[in-house]
Amino acid sequence: xxxxxxxxxxxxxxxxxxxxxxxxxxxxxxxxxxxxxxxxxxxxxxxxxxxxxxxxxxxxxxxxxxxxxxxxxxxxxxxxxxxxxx
Amino acid sequence: xxxxxxxxxxxxxxxxxxxxxxxxxxxxxxxxxxxxxxxxxxxxxxxxxxxxxxxxxxxxxxxxxxxxxxxxxxxxxxxxxxxxxxxxxxxxxxxxxxxxxxxxxxxxxxxxxxxxxxxxxxxxxxxxxxxxxxxxxxxxxxxxxxxxxxxxxxxxxxxxxxxxxxxxxxxxxxxxxxxxxxxxxxxxxxxxxxxxxxxxxxxxxxxxxxxxxxxxxxxxxxxxxxxxxxxxxxxxxxxxxxxxxxxxxxxxxxxxxxxxxxxxxxxxxxxxxxxxxxxxxxxxxxxxxxxxxxxxxxxxxxxxxxxxxxxxxxxxxxxxxxxxxxxxxxxxxxxxxxxxxxxxxxxxxxxxxxxxxxxxxxxxxxxxxxxxxxxxxxxxxxxxxxxxxxxxxxxxxxxxxx
Numbered sequence: 001x002x003x004x005x006x007x008x009x010x011x012x013x014x015x016x017x018x019x020x021x022x023x024x025x026x027x028x029x030x031x032x033x034x035x036x037x038x039x040x041x042x043x044x045x046x047x048x049x050x051x052x053x054x055x056x057x058x059x060x061x062x063x064x065x066x067x068x069x070x071x072x073x074x075x076x077x078x079x080x081x082x083x084x085x086x
Numbered sequence: 087x088x089x090x091x092x093x094x095x096x097x098x099x100x101x102x103x104x105x106x107x108x109x110x111x112x113x114x115x116x117x118x119x120x121x122x123x124x125x126x127x128x129x130x131x132x133x134x135x136x137x138x139x140x141x142x143x144x145x146x147x148x149x150x151x152x153x154x155x156x157x158x159x160x161x162x163x164x165x166x167x168x169x170x171x172x173x174x175x176x177x178x179x180x181x182x183x184x185x186x187x188x189x190x191x192x193x194x195x196x197x198x199x200x201x202x203x204x205x206x207x208x209x210x211x212x213x214x215x216x217x218x219x220x221x222x223x224x225x226x227x228x229x230x231x232x233x234x235x236x237x238x239x240x241x242x243x244x245x246x247x248x249x250x251x252x253x254x255x256x257x258x259x260x261x262x263x264x265x266x267x268x269x270x271x272x273x274x275x276x277x278x279x280x281x282x283x284x285x286x287x288x289x290x291x292x293x294x295x296x297x298x299x300x301x302x303x304x305x306x307x308x309x310x311x312x313x314x315x316x317x318x319x320x321x322x323x324x325x326x327x328x329x330x331x332x333x334x335x336x337x338x339x340x341x342x343x344x345x346x347x348x349x350x351x352x353x354x355x356x357x358x359x360x361x362x363x364x365x366x367x368x369x370x371x372x373x374x375x376x377x378x379x380x381x382x383x384x385x386x387x388x389x390x391x392x393x394x395x396x397x398x399x400x401x402x403x404x405x406x407x408x409x410x411x412x413x414x415x416x417x418x419x420x421x422x423x424x425x426x427x428x429x430x431x432x433x434x435x436x437x438x439x440x441x442x443x444x445x446x447x448x449x450x451x452x453x454x455x456x457x458x459x460x461x462x463x464x465x466x467x468x469x470x471x472x473x474x475x476x477x478x479x480x481x482x483x484x485x486x487x488x
Binding site: 037039040 | 216
């Protein structure tokens with residue numbers, strides 16, 4: 001499974017949706033994921049890929065990690081994975 | 087001052103998943119203590135406890151709730167649903183704004199601590215689930231009750247070890263009595279039956295390896311239990327006006343501190359608490375028909391408690407009944423007073439006195455009517471519920487038949 005598909009699967013599970021309902025343009029808000037759901041998603045992604053995501057729940061906008069929509073999250077994970085294997 | 091009555095009760099413990107099941111077990115003198123069943127139990131010296139059986143969180147709670155509810159919260163919500171359901175109350179507007187939740191627990195989310203320490207220490211993981219803190223905090227159960235039933239008044243959690251529930255219920259009683267809240271949800275819960283929770287108690291060397299036999303000369307220690315007891319305390323006129331079924335009246339309470347020793351109980355501290363509860367309730371000592379004892383089954387507690395009863399009640403100590411239901415459900419630690427209050431309600435309402443089971447040999451230092459092994463029918467108008475905690479913190483409640 002690609003990184004993108006895996007991230008979408010994790011986000012879909014958190015949102016209690018089917019992966020097909022999650023588009024790259026969806027925002028977490030669109031998907032009904034609140035702040036607790038967000039930290040839980042971040043945790044699940046970290047566990048899945050064995051990475052550390054630079055996300056601070058106090059100030060999500062100021063984090064180095066862009067969570068503005070699913071595409072941004074996937075891109076961020078891909079970058080972290082590339083750094084990890086580099 | 088207002089009168090305070092109990093209009094709902096709920097429980098889950100080793101004897102049953104409801105009040106009806108629990109009281110039936112108490113009437114039958116059934117023992118809920120058995121072999122413990124959890125990870126690494128083979129590394130424990132103590133392998134018995136009053137464990138709740140057949141309770142699956144899956145199905146009761148959704149995935150999001152499961153991620154947030156430690157077992158002590160799951161027990162609390164299950165018991166609260168029964169209690170609030172029985173009361174028939176729905177909380178909105180002014181009633182919601184003024185009603186709250188005061189609960190007792192000694193350890194809070196012990197198994198959440200245990201599981202996550204295991205992950206980071208034993209398994210070497212460097213990341214834990216984001217909800218570890220909101221799951222393990224001692225007030226988590228009270229918070230979830232307030233959220234589930236829209237209780238927006240004063241809510242908090244009390245921790246006084248084995249007296250936590252009694253202190254919590256005493257506090258809730260006071261709040262209704264003085265008109266601060268028309269209704270308070272109160273009681274307590276505990277879920278320490280996991281490897282770390284039992285291992286810690288083993289260290290004290292006060293645990294029995296085979297049974298809890300309070301007041302019996304051959305007693306050899308306490309046995310842990312788990313579960314919750316939750317009650318609806320309601321202002322009497324409020325309950326009467328809506329035609330609520332009243333289970334019993336909370337007539338008075340007292341709290342004392344031994345100010346002496348961190349583990350050894352004091353006869354004076356216990357006696358002052360019982361005498362104080364009688365004075366607060368305005369009842370004479372000879373009106374008391376039943377005492378639900380703290381009765382842990384340790385050498386220290388049982389003889390101290392019996393001596394305190396003899397001091398407070400004088401010749402009437404030989405006329406009243408005193409039993410320890412811990413022999414059946416084990417010691418629920420911070421939740422124990424709440425489950426034990428059910429035995430007081432049964433005595434007052436149904437005229438059935440729960441027995442002290444496992445009683446085998448009279449102890450001259452516990453020469454009271456401990457209702458050995460078999461429940462008894464008797465008319466009781468006033469009952470006391472004792473809780474004497476480590477740290478010398480005592481709380482006694484007085485209940486009256488309505």
